[in-house]
């Protein structure tokens with residue numbers, strides 16, 4: 001039993017464990033949750049009711065979650081004068097599976113991102129964000145149903161590592177001097193007034209992310225994994241990501257994949273026809289295609305030919321942009337779920353793609369779909385597939401009935417606009 005200093009787990013319930021690489025989920029698992037800042041409390045309250053109702057409906061009392069509230073962000077600061085109390089990290093570590101609402105990060109100063117800190121502390125190296133269309137959701141494109149992608153965003157390095165120095169400080173002066181004098185760097189355009197950020201991208205970090213994406217694609221019989229990068233410009237970080245990704249696929253999954261690096265080699269040796277034939281043969285044999293695309297081209301192609309993309313593996317910043325862009329394409333960030341996962345230790349923190357939407361805080365207004373669908377991902381991860389399916393079906397039915405929150409209502413004809421809590425009521429009624 002771990003030692004907690006400020007807040008304790010519920011008296012009832014048992015921890016989820018990882019046994020021989022597999023999650024062992026008891027019928028009454030203790031699951032820590034962080035309510036979140038801004039609209040977080042509204043969304044969380046609604047989502048928690050949906051989760052409990054679905055579990056009750058599907059398992060009839062045999063299974064029940066023992067929720068354990070832990071704190072981060074403004075609520076933690078108000079209660080304990082700490083943004084991220086140690087007990088929270090202990091709980092997320094001990095109980096393995098958890099779920100959170102969004103947390104505020106000030107721009108340009110103040111605390112660094114607590115979301116990024118949680119991912120780094122627990123080494124949750126995959127940010128997994130599925131993007132699919134739900135029938136009836138208003139979308140800005142003609143064929144949103146062609147979007148069915150799962151983003152694997154590297155979550156532990158890149159420019160998000162937080163290695164940066166502010167303009168005008170002695171530290172940045174030292175870094176710039178080092179770069180100029182010791183490394184012969186001549187290309188810093190305005191050295192006297194620059195801030196500096198460092199972008200670490202490693203072979204290990206890339207390999208574990210791409211491995212997770214390939215494993216997922218093979219498990220779910222997906223067609224391709226696309227490495228999205230800006231390797232033409234950032235050759236030793238984003239370009240290396242692409243090369244390491246291909247090398248990993250060819251080394252560890254040689255009999256299950258066909259890569260565009262192989263395609264290029266065949267083309268160089270025997271011509272395009274031979275390369276096309278080899279790829280066709282690989283597809284016919286059910287092999288997973290590993291390909292790559294430059295990030296800007298990717299962002300236009302997901303709009304013009306989304307059916308060509310399936311599982312996406314990319315670095316941290318690209319993945320952040322891509323997540324919101326794809327979410328918008330299928331009808332908005334209000335129903336974009338996600339998970340931060342370490343596939344080796346089993347640790348997973350489920351959370352929406354969006355942030356705290358502060359202008360709507362406390363209004364019982366925004367869409368809780370994103371956290372509800374993050375809960376669906378959590379139930380799938382726990383092996384509680386029946387609860388996951390029941391919630392998905394009820395959500396689909398509610399949207400088909402045109403009972404929706406403001407974000408969908410403003411774009412739909414004949415919709416009934418409801419509050420966050422009422423949307424949850426409607427889903428529960430449809431379970």
Ligand SMILES: NC(=O)C1=CN([C@@H]2O[C@H](COP(=O)(O)OP(=O)(O)OC[C@H]3O[C@@H](n4cnc5c(N)ncnc54)[C@H](OP(=O)(O)O)[C@@H]3O)[C@@H](O)[C@H]2O)C=CC1
Nearest residue numbers: 102103104105106115333334353354355356357366367407
């Ligand atoms: N993982 C996390 O905890 C994350 C935290 N953040 C943090 O959140 C804060 C606010 O960030 P911001 O850039 O405004 O981005 P947000 O994602 O919080 O909000 C941007 C816009 O997205 C729409 N939106 C967000 N959530 C919902 C929802 N549940 N239902 C319907 N629409 C929604 C709203 O659009 P509209 O105005 O059109 O109604 C909103 O104004 C920042 O401090 C940021 O750092 C950001 C991302 C992730």
Ligand SMILES: O=C(O)CCC(=O)C(=O)O
Nearest residue numbers: 104105113115116320353
């Ligand atoms: O940590 C934050 O405030 C932003 C995080 C974010 O945008 C994301 O994870 O998609």
Ligand SMILES: [Mg+2]
Nearest residue numbers: 320323324353
């Ligand atoms: Mg984001």
